[in-house]
Amino acid sequence: MTIRVALIGNPNVGKSVIFNALTGGRAHVGNWPGKTVEKKEGICRYKGERIEVVDLPGTYSLTAHSIDELIARDYIVKEKPDVVIDIVDASNLERNLYLTLQLLELEANVVVALNKFDVAESLGYEIDVQELSRILGVPVVPTVATEGKGLRELLEAVVESAKGRKRVITVSYGKAAEELISKIEKAILKDRGLSSRYPTRWLAIKILEGDEEVLKEVERSPYKSEILEIIQ
Ligand SMILES: Nc1nc2c(ncn2[C@@H]2O[C@H](COP(=O)(O)OP(=O)(O)OP(=O)(O)O)[C@@H](O)[C@H]2O)c(=O)[nH]1
Ligand SMILES: [Mg+2]
Missing domain, CATH: 1.10.287.1770 (Helix Hairpins)
Structure with a gap:
């Protein structure tokens, strides 16, 4: 089975480090169709699964206000990847979770990588990972991409989610x-x-x-x- 995975996250959260770690740095680099924005694709193998990884442009949101946001959103809506790895900066949770909520609203099959967990810890933040996962209704995996920590657990969660998602949460707007x-x-x-x-x-x-x-x-x-x- 081939699992199609898209990486998404705010700028500077560690997407490239995670992309390189997953794909061994061997990427096919091109442009998004009709756009001058770089598209990177690579392959990762894990436990007999072939995982195709696409790096989406860094974005804070999924509105139609910038070309990067539109590329990311169109890819998720139209190509429907099996799993979307949402890379979140654990040291900047509140700002980063905005994109997470937008992905859930799009009904993407999300796995959250709580990256820069070392930075969050050094700032004295205590994140209840299980509770966050319960509230969001998706797997949440702490990672320190620069040290390769948590990446196996991340792949495990990706393979598990690709088999079937549990539920979709909805945010009430009043x-x-x-x-x-x-x-x-x-x-x-x-x-x-x-x-x-x-x-x-x-x-x-x-x-x-x-x-x-x-x-x-x-x-x-x-x-x-x-x-x-x-x-x-
Ligand atoms: N301490 C720490 N630093 C990290 C971690 N992951 C990434 N970094 C660092 O964070 C910076 C940004 O990482 P990138 O992988 O370039 O981030 P990106 O999301 O690809 O950034 P853009 O492509 O510019 O949006 C780099 O200096 C990384 O070395 C982590 O888990 N812990
Ligand atoms: Mg990058």
Whole structure:
């Protein structure tokens, strides 16, 4: 079996160190189709599994505001990798978990690598890894990429998650927003073309946010006026 894995994370969290450690530094380097942004791909073998690893551009978020964010988001939505390794800087959890929540909203099959765990420890941070994993509903593995620590456990979690995910958590945005989200979702569900390609809750949230790329999709929907009427 081949497992397709994408690496994602904020800038400077250790993506390249992890990519090199997993792939032995042997990468195929090219560009993303039609873009001048570098695309790195490599192969990792673990316990008889062939794992294809793609390094996504470093990004804080998955809005449509920058080319890097769009590349990362399109890849996850359209290519649907089996597992997304979300590399999180353990010494900067709050900022980094924003991207994690966006990935969960996209219904990506996430495994969190809690990297720079040594830095977090030296700052005196005590992270309850199990509790974090319970709250997020995905595996969380502490790593120190520069020392190769935790990478075997990370691969173990990746192989395990590729076999099947447990559940998807949802973040509640409060009563008023949730009412609108569910109305929009109902309208979206009528459009099979749209709802078969994207997670409907994610689409509804993006429509509420006024996401330009998603609104372009709505423009093409036969249920366009119904959807737009809700957000008016
Ligand atoms: N102490 C410590 N340093 C780390 C760890 N992982 C990576 N680093 C260091 O963090 C810096 C950034 O690592 P990179 O792998 O280049 O990070 P990146 O996410 O690829 O960064 P961009 O590609 O610029 O977004 C480097 O100086 C690494 O040596 C870790 O677990 N602990
Ligand atoms: Mg890098």
